[in-house]
Amino acid sequence: MADNVEFLKRVRLFENLDRKSLEAIANAAVEQSYTAGQDIVRQGDTGVGAFIIKKGRVEAFQDRGGHMHKLADMKEGDVFGEMALLDEFPRSATVRATEPTVCLGIQRWHFRGILESHPQIALALLPVLTKRLRNAEREDEASAKH
């Protein structure tokens, strides 16, 4: 469990959280194993939660009108799907294991339950989100100018 807390520290959304809060989230996290070639999340599916890679490698790609566009390779310590902890938007990409992979998964409904019993966690998340929003809007404006 202690080492799951170390992995949770990798989730940017959780950067403000203290150890006690991370332990509460670690209690709801579930380890899942995937074989090489297995899809972990599929583009278009409703997101169920966030994943932290404990072991292995994955690739993320996006179907853009029939063309497969590779987005990233990810490995141990990397995180994907964070936004699904907050809302129910469809996944914007497919993430597939490229070798046997183990992920720590946090499901939105479990996460929601933790927020309800630990309001201090919910409060701590707000400034992380506003920081991300400000950065996103700055980048958005910068790219619009070109």
Next chain:
Amino acid sequence: MADARAARLKAVPLFAHCDKKQIDFIATQVEEMDFPAGRVLCTEGMYGGDFFILESGAADVTRGGNKIATMQSGDFFGEIALVDGGRRTATVTTTTPSRAFVLGPRQFQNVLHQNVEVIHSVMKALATRIREAGAAKAD
């Protein structure tokens, strides 16, 4: 009189899930204000200010002089600067006579601390805006 106001609070989506005790508390924190058309409710680049929930009427959201959104009955704004103490990210100006529930910085924090569902609604609204700004990558 107090009951009518509590009913108006509960009619607003942000507080729709609140029980009587929570609504009664929010009623002690909130001011209900009427604004004419053309009133600037918050100014891009400024610090501080209030949190608004539009009860009726409408307002334009502008950034750098460009309209980026319209606020309508039930919509809220002002939370970003109140959460992180930073500058207002946009200017909001009423386009028709409007009524709003207004929470000052201290009162906004009081309501958040008292009500995790309101925190969750604010979080979801922020998440939607982050997605719209295109920052969410492999998700």
